[in-house]
Amino acid sequence: MSGQALKGHLDLLLLAVMADGPKHGYAAIEALRERSDEVFDLPEGTVYPALHRLEKAGYLTSEWTEVQGRRRRTYRLTKRGTSALGEERATWDQFSAAVGRVIGGTPWPATP
Amino acid sequence: MSGQALKGHLDLLLLAVMADGPKHGYAAIEALRERSDEVFDLPEGTVYPALHRLEKAGYLTSEWTEVQGRRRRTYRLTKRGTSALGEERATWDQFSAAVGRVIGGTPWPATP
DNA sequence: CTTGACACCTTGTTTTTCTAGGTATAGGAT
DNA sequence: ATCCTATACCTAGAAAAACAAGGTGTCAAG
Numbered sequence: 001m002s003g004q005a006l007k008g009h010l011d012l013l014l015l016a017v018m019a020d021g022p023k024h025g026y027a028a029i030e031a032l033r034e035r036s037d038e039v040f041d042l043p044e045g046t047v048y049p050a051l052h053r054l055e056k057a058g059y060l061t062s063e064w065t066e067v068q069g070r071r072r073r074t075y076r077l078t079k080r081g082t083s084a085l086g087e088e089r090a091t092w093d094q095f096s097a098a099v100g101r102v103i104g105g106t107p108w109p110a111t112p
Numbered sequence: 113m114s115g116q117a118l119k120g121h122l123d124l125l126l127l128a129v130m131a132d133g134p135k136h137g138y139a140a141i142e143a144l145r146e147r148s149d150e151v152f153d154l155p156e157g158t159v160y161p162a163l164h165r166l167e168k169a170g171y172l173t174s175e176w177t178e179v180q181g182r183r184r185r186t187y188r189l190t191k192r193g194t195s196a197l198g199e200e201r202a203t204w205d206q207f208s209a210a211v212g213r214v215i216g217g218t219p220w221p222a223t224p
Numbered sequence: 225c226t227t228g229a230c231a232c233c234t235t236g237t238t239t240t241t242c243t244a245g246g247t248a249t250a251g252g253a254t
Numbered sequence: 255a256t257c258c259t260a261t262a263c264c265t266a267g268a269a270a271a272a273c274a275a276g277g278t279g280t281c282a283a284g
Contacts, residue, residue, distance in 0.1 A: 006241065007271090009118035009211060016215040028263050032214060039210035044127055046241055048264065053240095069249055070262060096208050098151035099121060102144060103128040103201055118272065119240090138231050158272050162235065165271095181280055182231060227284080233277075240271085246264075254257075 006042065010050050012092055013040070014086040015059060024072040025051055028077075051075060059084050099104065118154070122162050124204055125152070127171060127189065127197040136177075136184040137163055163187060171196050 006013075017023060017031045029047050032040045040045045059081030060072045077085070116126075126207045129135060129143045141159055166172045171193030174185045189197070 007121065010240080013211065014215050024262075035214045036210040037213065039206060040214070043242065044263080045245095045265085047242065050240085051263095068261095071249090072262070092215065094151060094212065096211070096244070098148040099125065099204065099208070101149065102125050102147045102152070103204065120271070122272080136231075155273065156232080157234085157276095162271085183280090186233070207257065227282100229282090231279075232279085235274105235276080237274080238272090241269085243266100243268075245266085248262085250259100250261080251269100252257100253260085254255100 005100070006040070006046065009092065010042075010046070011054060011059075012088040014050055014054060014087065015081055018060060018075055018077045019082065019085055022074050022076040024074045026072075028075070054081070057084075088096070118152075118158065121204065122158070123166060123171075124197070124200040126159070126162055126166060127176050127193055127200065130172060130187055130189045131194065131197055136186045138184075140187070163207075168195070170222040174182075 013032060014028060017028050017035065020031070025029060025044070025048055028051070028070060029042055032042060045076065051060065051062075055062055055075070060075045061078055062075045065072050065074055125144060126140060129140050129147065129219055132143070133144060137160055138157070141154055141156065144154060146173055163172065163174075167172070167187070171190060172187045173190055174187045177184050
């Protein structure tokens with residue numbers, strides 16, 4: 001799944017890793033890769049604009065820090081971000097359950 | 113979820129309902145609504161182009177029929193469509209499991 | 225004879241994701 | 255010294271998907 005196919009759920013994933021503690025973008029990519037068991041290996045060109053989007057939406061705040069000569073922009077979940085995460089989690093649960101019902105549909109009723 | 117947010121999983125859903133038996137587009141919309149318990153209520157402008165896409169990809173074939181003065185284009189899953197469905201199902205399983213690991217991640221280890 | 229359900233369609237907009245570049249530092253290998 | 259890799263950020267443009275909003279036409283009920 002390294003290629004395409006994230007499909008609109010990136011915000012949820014990003015908010016979820018940020019809820020685990022403040023992180024900079026590069027670290028978020030690694031966290032996503034690790035926590036998903038290598039399923040998500042997102043290109044920077046996907047993640048950085050998404051973080052900017054989330055910050056503009058008020059779900060994250062950022063501040064620049066300098067660690068060993070390297071500048072980092074560290075993001076932190078806001079209150080609004082936390083509640084957005086809750087809503088997105090609920091939406092995901094509903095969505096994935098619905099997909100499960102559709103694709104797992106028993107073609108014939110189980111013979112009792 | 114009537115609003116937005118189908119996010120690239122429409123092909124899977126459509127192939128799944130077609131696997132249950134040949135259907136025309138309008139019937140597919142209803143099947144999706146019912147099987148998802150009203151979660152998916154897709155606009156025609158979303159579904160019809162998707163069916164055309166799937167036919168062009170060789171996953172569906174269609175034929176025109178006339179039922180009580182109304183013309184219908186009935187779609188049927190092809191062999192390639194059946195195997196595509198299998199792959200998409202597997203992709204979905206992997207994807208949803210990965211999302212679950214990321215968003216359900218235990219922030220702190222459960223105290224035993 | 226109008227309304228609503230049925231049944232199909234397309235055009236254009238928006239949003240998201242990705243590709244493909246670019247910049248710059250640190251540290252290890254050559 | 256120089257190169258490579260990993261770290262760490264960024265943007266511009268392309269492609270795709272989902273949708274909104276329009277359109278056509280039939281049939282049945284009121």
